[in-house]
Amino acid sequence: MKILSKEQIYEGDKLTAKRQNISSTELMERAGTQIFNWIHMRMQGAPVPIHVFCGIGNNGGDGLVLARHLINHGYNVYTYVVNYSDKRSKDFLINYDRIKQTTKEWPTLLTSEKDFPSITPEAIIVDAVFGIGLNRPIDDWVKHLFQHFRASKAFTLSIDIPSGLLTDKVPENENDVVWAGFTLSFQTPKLVFFLPQTSKYTVQWEVLDIGIDLEYIYNLNTETELIGKQEVLPLYQPREKFSHKGSFGHALIIGGSYGKIGAVTLASRAALSSGVGLVTAFVPKCGYVPLQSSFPEAMVITDKEEECISDISFEIEPTAIGIGVGIGTHDKTIAAFEAFLKANTKPLVIDADGLNILSKKKALLKLLPEQTVLTPHPRELERLVGTWKDDFDKLEKTKAFSKKYNVIVIIKGANTITVFQDKYYVNTTGNPGLATAGTGDVLTGVITGLITQGYQPLVASIFGVYLHGKSADIILQDYGYQSLIASHVIEGLGEAYIDLFKQPEQPQQAENKEDQNA
Incomplete structure (x- = not known):
């Protein structure tokens, strides 16, 4: 299995939208739906509190799609927007409007530590804060939010990559990263899942196929390949x-x-x-x-x-x-x-x-x-x-x-x-x-x-x-x-x-x- 770089993933998203004649919003809907299907198949409507923490970029948009589907299927969902910047991605805003049309319980806006919700150990945390697109220093209060996740002892599921973890660098401080029990990685795993200093940030991982163009992946020359039975x-x-x-x-x-x-x-x-x-x-x-x-x-x-x-x-x-x-x-x-x-x-x-x-x-x-x-x-x-x-x-x-x-x-x-x-x-x-x-x-x-x-x-x-x-x-x-x-x-x-x-x-x-x- 090829392990794509961050740049190759972005290029694959653009090429897929072009070749399949779909918008980036539709690709986001597909990704969020796949996450929901994965969770729904395992939980079957169990009445467990699910706390979905969404950033304001595309990873947060994926989280909003997931939250909307969970709400529509009767799950006990709490949705939050981690408001670390005034900028929002286009697809995040589209899905923010969609979830507001789905439920009277609009997402809670988090702007500081005083907004942190109480999370019980029996709950599930969905981390959709940053994804692979993190390109700025993380505010202290957001780092404290990640520590709040860990202190709650709730099971944490990260979308694509644990928030705060970069695809090509080792974190300077382990408290600045979400420690995930499981990560659902889009289309390909990340190299950081396999290195001694960074593998600890996700206990387990699984690849979700979100339909990235297969011809693009087949012809792609990647720096890293994952070797399993299929490859040998x-x-x-x-x-x-x-x-x-x-x-x-x-x-x-x-x-x-x-x-x-x-x-x-x-x-x-x-x-x-x-x-x-x-x-x-x-x-x-x-x-x-x-x-x-x-x-x-x-x-x-x-x-x-x-x-x-x-x-x-x-x-x-x-x-x-x-x-x-x-x-x-x-x-x-x-x-x-x-x-x-x-x-x-x-x-x-x-x-x-x-x-x-x-x-x-x-x-x-x-x-x-x-x-x-x-x-x-x-x-x-x-x-x-x-x-x-x-x-x-x-x-x-x-x-x-x-x-x-x-x-x-x-x-x-x-x-x-x-x-x-x-x-x-x-x-x-x-x-x-x-x-x-x-x-x-x-x-x-x-x-x-x-x-x-x-x-x-x-x-x-x-x-x-x-x-x-x-x-x-x-x-x-x-x-x-x-x-x-x-x-x-x-x-x-x-x-x-x-x-x-x-x-x-x-x-x-x-x-x-x-x-x-x-």
């Missing part, structure tokens, strides 16, 4: 009947040091479980027995050193290489890593101490093959790209780094983001159970395995991140957040593949009369 299913490469293990490549996992052989074991197992034909692990001598005894499917090559890697040399011809997991930063290892990069021509996935070595010796970045995949956690990313002031700055610096070195950077987190050149790919799978040792090693193995099977590095990164998170989602029901470990994620990869082809469950049909009377 076309990436899957089916297997031929007469294929064999040689058809799916030979993955090489290089890493490990004394006490950290488990990282290589996890990455190697994950690579094989992702579908590669052959896996070889290159480890120091101390890793030979652990790997051969715990993972018999792998072949093992050892370094001449007992406890660390000092000379990366091998006679096999791997298809792709994953390097860095558990490798350590011994001086001998750093020298071996540098010599390896100078000689290597194979596709690479680099993780853990491989990234830390690169951050210590940044001249080595110029030796990386095109579209090398880097999989840093936040601290490793900071060492590579430098410090950032907020999440948007982090994305911009990562994008610049990706373009400079022509590499793919996977920013691991709650919504892992794959960055390549000018594009962000935001993953939707995964859960807090992945916050445990070894899951990053598993991701390295999965992506290395997919590249080995013939997936292009960017496709392998997007697909691998999705499968890794989906596996964790599937096995979560058996282990819970606290007891999920990296090995479980490997065990769930098969189910993650199978899930790609599962159809959504259909509601059970009601039994017919004969069955009921039997």
